[in-house]
Structures are given as C-alpha cells and as structure tokens.
Amino acid sequence: MNKNRQIEIWVGLFMALGFVALFFLAMQVSNLGTAYKGKTFTVTARFDNIGGLKVRAPVKIAGVEVGRVAGIHYDPDDFRAVVDMAIQAQYLNRIPEDSFAKILTAGLLGEQYIGLDPGGSEDMLADGGEISVTQSALVLEEVVGQFIFGKGQEGAK
Amino acid sequence: MTQQENNADESPLVRIRGLRFRRGSRWIFDGLDIDIPRGRVTAIMGPSGTGKTTLLKLIGGQLRPDAGSIEVDGQNVHALSTPELYRLRMRMGMLFQSGALLTDMSVYDNVAFPLREHTRLTESMIRKLVLLKLEAVGLRGARGLMPSELSGGMARRVALARAIALDPMMIMYDEPFTGQDPISMGVLVQLIRRLNDASRITSVLVSHDVAETLAISDLVYVISDGRVVESGTPEHLQHSGGEWTRQFIQGLPDGPVPFHFPAPGLREDLLEAAP
Amino acid sequence: MTHLLAQLGAWGLNGMARLGRAHLLLLPLLRGLLSILRRPRLLLDQLYSVGVLTILIITVAGLFVGMVLGLQGYYILSRFGGETALGLMVAASLVRELGPVLTALLFAGRAGSALTAEIGLMKATEQLSGLEMMAVNPQHRVLAPRFFAGIISVPLLAALFSMLGVAGGWMVGGGLLGVDQGAFWNGMQEGIDFSDDVINGVIKSVVFGFVCTWIAIFQGYDCVPTSEGVSRATTRTVVHSSLAVLGLDFVLTAMMFG
Numbered sequence: 001m002n003k004n005r006q007i008e009i010w011v012g013l014f015m016a017l018g019f020v021a022l023f024f025l026a027m028q029v030s031n032l033g034t035a036y037k038g039k040t041f042t043v044t045a046r047f048d049n050i051g052g053l054k055v056r057a058p059v060k061i062a063g064v065e066v067g068r069v070a071g072i073h074y075d076p077d078d079f080r081a082v083v084d085m086a087i088q089a090q091y092l093n094r095i096p097e098d099s100f101a102k103i104l105t106a107g108l109l110g111e112q113y114i115g116l117d118p119g120g121s122e123d124m125l126a127d128g129g130e131i132s133v134t135q136s137a138l139v140l141e142e143v144v145g146q147f148i149f150g151k152g153q154e155g156a157k
Numbered sequence: 158m159t160q161q162e163n164n165a166d167e168s169p170l171v172r173i174r175g176l177r178f179r180r181g182s183r184w185i186f187d188g189l190d191i192d193i194p195r196g197r198v199t200a201i202m203g204p205s206g207t208g209k210t211t212l213l214k215l216i217g218g219q220l221r222p223d224a225g226s227i228e229v230d231g232q233n234v235h236a237l238s239t240p241e242l243y244r245l246r247m248r249m250g251m252l253f254q255s256g257a258l259l260t261d262m263s264v265y266d267n268v269a270f271p272l273r274e275h276t277r278l279t280e281s282m283i284r285k286l287v288l289l290k291l292e293a294v295g296l297r298g299a300r301g302l303m304p305s306e307l308s309g310g311m312a313r314r315v316a317l318a319r320a321i322a323l324d325p326m327m328i329m330y331d332e333p334f335t336g337q338d339p340i341s342m343g344v345l346v347q348l349i350r351r352l353n354d355a356s357r358i359t360s361v362l363v364s365h366d367v368a369e370t371l372a373i374s375d376l377v378y379v380i381s382d383g384r385v386v387e388s389g390t391p392e393h394l395q396h397s398g399g400e401w402t403r404q405f406i407q408g409l410p411d412g413p414v415p416f417h418f419p420a421p422g423l424r425e426d427l428l429e430a431a432p
Numbered sequence: 433m434t435h436l437l438a439q440l441g442a443w444g445l446n447g448m449a450r451l452g453r454a455h456l457l458l459l460p461l462l463r464g465l466l467s468i469l470r471r472p473r474l475l476l477d478q479l480y481s482v483g484v485l486t487i488l489i490i491t492v493a494g495l496f497v498g499m500v501l502g503l504q505g506y507y508i509l510s511r512f513g514g515e516t517a518l519g520l521m522v523a524a525s526l527v528r529e530l531g532p533v534l535t536a537l538l539f540a541g542r543a544g545s546a547l548t549a550e551i552g553l554m555k556a557t558e559q560l561s562g563l564e565m566m567a568v569n570p571q572h573r574v575l576a577p578r579f580f581a582g583i584i585s586v587p588l589l590a591a592l593f594s595m596l597g598v599a600g601g602w603m604v605g606g607g608l609l610g611v612d613q614g615a616f617w618n619g620m621q622e623g624i625d626f627s628d629d630v631i632n633g634v635i636k637s638v639v640f641g642f643v644c645t646w647i648a649i650f651q652g653y654d655c656v657p658t659s660e661g662v663s664r665a666t667t668r669t670v671v672h673s674s675l676a677v678l679g680l681d682f683v684l685t686a687m688m689f690g
C-alpha cells in the first residue's frame with residue numbers, strides 16, 4: 001500500500017510537471033501570452049506590395065505594439081493588397097485618420113511589421129476605418145535593381 | 158470414491174477426436190483420440206518432443222488444430238467465441254512448467270490475481286481465500302515473498318495455489334516433475350493426488366517421468382508419433398506386451414525407438430574419404 | 433543467384449508478415465482502452481515505470497541541449513550582430529524539432545527497450561500464456577496500459593525537455609553571455625506562434641510516443657521467447673524506433689511547416 005501511494009505521488013508530480021511545462025511553452029515561450037485578451041477594432045490599409053508581411057505581424061506606433069495584422073488578402077479590382085489590422089480597443093478614436101502606414105523590417109533580416117506614423121488630423125480612426133496613406137514594403141531585389149540602374153533615389157533606410 | 162461421480166455424469170470431461178496438428182511440415186498429432194474422465198487423474202505420457210505441452214495448449218484453446226475436434230465439458234473449444242472461450246478457461250487451471258508466476262507481484266498477489274480479475278469479492282474475502290489456497294499447498298508462510306525468491310518447487314506450488322484459486326473443474330499439469338529434487342517431487346505427487354481426491358478436480362497430467370506419473374494416475378495414455386499407442390490403468394501398462402511401451406516404461410536404451418539417429422553404416426562412413 | 437533471390441524474397445515476406453502482425457496488434461491495444469477505463473490503476477503503474485523513470489534523463493539532456501544551443505547560437509548570431517534573436521533561435525529549435533525528436537530517441541532508449549525486454553521476458557517465462565489460461569487477455573491487461581502510458585508520457589516529457597532547454601539557453605545566454613533579457617524573451621514570444629509551433633510540436637511528440645511505444649510493445653510481444661530472442665528484440669526496438677522517429681519527423685515537418 002505504501003508503495004502504491006509512492007507511485008501515485010510520483011505520477012501526480014510527473015503529470016503536474018508536464019502540464020506546467022506545456023503551460024510555460026504556451027504562455028512564456030509562444031505568442032499566446034502576448035495575445036490580447038481584450039477587445040480589438042479593425043482598421044484596414046491598402047498596400048501596393050506587402051513584401052513578406054504575415055498575419056499576426058505586429059502593428060507599432062512609435063515602436064510600441066498596439067495591434068496585430070489580422071488578415072491579408074488581394075483585391076483584384078485595384079490590384080492592391082488589403083491588410084486588416086486588429087488594434088487594441090483602448091486606442092479606439094485615438095489614432096488620427098491621416099496616419100501613415102509603412103511596412104518596415106525589424107533589423108536587416110528580421111520579420112516585417114507595420115509601423116504607423118500618427119498624422120495631425122482631428123478626425124480619429126474608428127472601427128472599420130481605413131488608412132489611406134501607405135508605403136509598401138521594401139523589396140530587396142527592387143532596391144538592388146534601382147541602385148544598379150542608377151535610378152535609386154529613395155535608397156535604403 | 159469415484160463411484161458417485163461416475164453415476165452423476167458418465168461422459169468424459171475432455172473428448173478429443175481425430176486431432177491433427179502440424180508445426181511446419183511435421184505432423185505433431187495425426188489422428189489423436191483421447192477421452193479424459195471426470196474426477197480422475199489422467200496422465201498423457203510420451204518421449205520428449207511428442208507435443209505433450211502442445212496438447213495442453215490445444216485443450217486450453219491457445220492453439221488451433223488443423224483437423225479434428227476437442228470438446229471440454231460438451232463444448233467444442235475451437236468453435237467458441239472469445240468471451241465463451243474465456244468463460245471456459247476460468248473453469249480450467251493450468252500449471253506451467255516454469256510456474257509462470259507474474260514476476261512483479263508477491264506470492265500473495267499472484268494467488269489473489271485470478272480472484273481480483275474475475276470476481277467482485279472484497280479484499281477481506283480475497284485474503285481468506287488466498288490464505289486457504291496457500292495453506293493447501295503448504296506455503297501460507299511464504300506469502301510475502303517475491304517469485305524470484307522462491308525455489309523451483311515452491312514456485313510450482315504457488316502456481317498450483319493460483320490455478321485452484323477459482324475452484325476450477327479441471328487442472329492441467331505441464332511436466333510437473335521435471336527438474337525437481339526428490340523431496341519436492343514427492344510433495345508435488347502428494348499434492349496432485351490430494352487435490353484431486355479432496356475437491357474432485359479432474360486432473361490432466363503431461364509428463365515423461367514414468368515412476369511418479371504411474372504412481373498417481375488412474376488412467377494413462379502413451380503417445381508416440383502423433384497417435385495413442387497404448388492406454389489403460391498403470392498396472393495394465395506395466396504388464397503390457399507392447400514392445401514400444403515396454404521400452405518407454407522401463408527406459409531401455411534401444412528398441413523400437415532406436416538409439417542411433419538414422420545414419421549410413423558406420424563402416425562406409427569411416428572409410429569415406431574426407432571431403 | 434537464385435538462392436540469393438530466394439533469401440531476399442523470404443526476407444521481404446517475413447518483413448511484410450511482421451508489419452502485418454504489428455498492425456493487427458493495434459486493434460486489441462485500442463480495445464484495451466476499455467479495461468483501462470475500468471481499472472485506471474493499471475495505467476497509473478505504467479505511467480510510473482514508463483514516464484516517471486524517464487524524467488531524470490530528460491531533465492539532464494534538456495538542460496544541457498539548451499545550454500549548448502545558447503552557446504553555439506550566441507557565437508553564430510553575434511557575428512551578424514543578432515544576439516537578440518538568441519531566445520527565438522533556442523526556443524524555435526527546441527519547440528519545433530529537438531524537443532520532440534530527442535525526447536522520442538531518449539524515450540526509445542530508456543523506456544522502449546525496457547518495455548520490450550519486460551514483455552519479451554514475460555513471454556519467455558510463459559507469463560503471457562499463463563494469463564491467457566487464467567482467462568485474462570494479456571493484450572488488454574499487459575500491453576494496452578503500457579501503450580497508453582507511452583502515448584501520454586512522451587508529449588509531457590517533450591514539453592519538459594523544451595522548457596528545460598529554454599531555461600538552459602536562458603542561463604547561458606542571459607546569465608553567462610549577457611544577452612539582453614527583455615530581447616531574449618520578446619524575440620521568443622514574437623517569433624514562436626502558439627498554434628504553428630507549440631501545438632505542432634505537441635502533435636509531433638504524440639505521434640512519436642505512439643510509434644515508439646507501439647514498436648517496443650510489438651517487438652516484445654512478437655519476439656522469439658528465448659534470452660537471445662529477447663535481446664535481439666530489444667536492439668530492434670531501439671533501432672526501429674530511432675529510424676521511425678527521424679523518418680516521421682521529416683514527413684511531419686514537411687506537412688506542418690512546409
């Protein structure tokens with residue numbers, strides 16, 4: 001009986017340890033811990049070229065994450081990519097409508113994210129609003145091509 | 158003492174008819190007919206390699222015959238569904254050569270095992286039954302030991318206690334005397350006889366130990382080359398005229414079972430040039 | 433020449449027959465789930481001998497693998513000035529690949545071989561046959577609890593391995609080499625996706641646990657019941673499990689991340 005109890009305790013410990021590890025992987029290692037539990041509102045933006053932008057990429061203002069890319073699709077009518085961003089509800093009506101959306105790269109080879117430069121308008125972005133001023137992703141081949149043909153003026157940032 | 162049961166039920170407990178069983182291309186049984194009467198000790202004897210253990214496995218339904226039938230208590234073993242076969246096996250006990258005790262359990266738990274698996278008895282009831290069964294084989298004091306701490310003879314006695322735990326109608330003994338010292342051999346001989354007489358269990362004994370087997374059995378079948386060559390009471394066999402049986406019972410080195418493995422003549426073999 | 437062909441043919445046929453028997457064994461194993469539900473104690477005992485007894489090797493291996501990843505990753509990443517990606521690199525390689533794969537390999541060596549030897553010896557000493565004659569189905573009573581204990585244990589062990597690996601990487605990276613703590617964890621959290629990486633890693637380890645335990649149990653149950661047969665079956669368990677894990681890992685990775 002005593003031995004049985006020992007086995008029970010050990011197996012219980014093993015199970016607990018295993019689930020703690022899974023929880024750790026979920027909350028501390030992966031993005032599940034950083035996902036917003038709170039509400040979000042959707043803002044869309046249209047880009048000529050989104051480069052390597054992926055769903056769930058961060059949306060940042062002044063380097064601070066305010067939301068995530070919720071969906072990306074191609075609009076065949078105006079030949080542009082439509083990006084839906086889920087912005088945290090606390091910024092509802094706090095982002096100027098004429099903000100500038102850029103697709104940027106973290107570091108030289110890092111992941112791509114969307115950076116918002118707030119504009120000066122009095123009108124704020126509401127749920128379902130659209131950012132009209134956008135800048136496409138920097139595609140390395142194009143930059144190199146422009147550089148070689150001497151047409152490059154914008155250059156790398 | 159067997160009179161009353163014979164009156165109660167005259168039909169044999171196990172009826173084997175035209176049994177054929179093949180291993181590879183060799184026929185181990187080729188038209189075997191055996192009747193095992195209820196309530197008595199029946200011995201099946203034969204030289205090593207005649208498939209005596211195989212016969213027990215066939216009776217227990219662990220192997221399938223190629224032809225023929227085996228009926229136990231009126232049920233054709235190999236026509237039963239799995240649940241029916243398992244119900245039948247609960248009424249059969251089998252004592253394996255090695256004892257086949259579960260090595261990760263104590264002696265007590267081994268004997269309690271069939272009770273815990275097949276009955277809904279309370280632990281205190283199981284305890285009583287286990288101690289009684291262990292007492293019957295004289296090992297009540299060894300209940301705390303692990304199987305690895307037992308001698309071969311003790312392991313077989315524990316296995317016997319386990320085999321009778323569910324009070325089966327029949328016990329099959331697979332070579333119970335092999336590799337035992339004279340004392341534990343004597344103990345086993347006595348135990349088998351006593352269990353048979355006390356609880357009217359039908360005993361089937363498979364062995365090639367002539368003296369012990371003849372001493373306790375009521376009926377003996379001698380098999381060779383897949384067939385029954387002789388059968389009868391031990392007295393009958395000892396005075397039987399059959400050449401083969403005489404060689405087997407008296408342990409003569411040469412006879413119908415030749416001493417020499419088949420070979421060309423010694424003279425030709427020796428004179429042949431080395432390859 | 434024909435002799436060689438005949439041998440090759442016999443080898444192939446034997447292999448196919450074995451594969452067939454292995455799959456036929458799956459049905460009684462799954463059906464054994466019923467008897468486990470009735471007697472959870474059986475599973476508990478096996479979780480101990482299959483899972484708990486493997487924790488030590490998983491702990492030590494996980495910690496050291498994580499530390500090596502931290503060290504190697506740092507040297508390579510610092511050449512590109514990308515030390516901040518160290519956390520991501522350590523965690524990604526552990527959660528996606530090293531955690532499930534190394535756990536499965538260690539499991540096959542530690543628990544799989546023990547399972548095969550145990551079942552093989554039970555067969556050689558007629559214990560399985562004895563159970564059958566006691567009207568107890570050894571496939572349900574002996575094999576199934578071990579099978580499900582393996583399937584439950586491997587994912588938990590793999591999670592433990594990954595967690596300790598990340599901790600080891602963090603100890604070396606953050607503690608020894610002075611990588612920025614915030615960057616270490618942030619990079620990890622941004623780069624590792626819960627459903628794409630963590631869940632897929634868990635799925636992988638469930639598959640590996642299934643395959644490793646299945647192989648171990650089948651080899652034990654199917655072995656030649658002699659001491660030589662058992663030792664050969666044990667070797668086969670480790671070899672077959674390792675090959676199966678590595679092969680399946682490629683297939684699963686191609687399916688999940690491809």
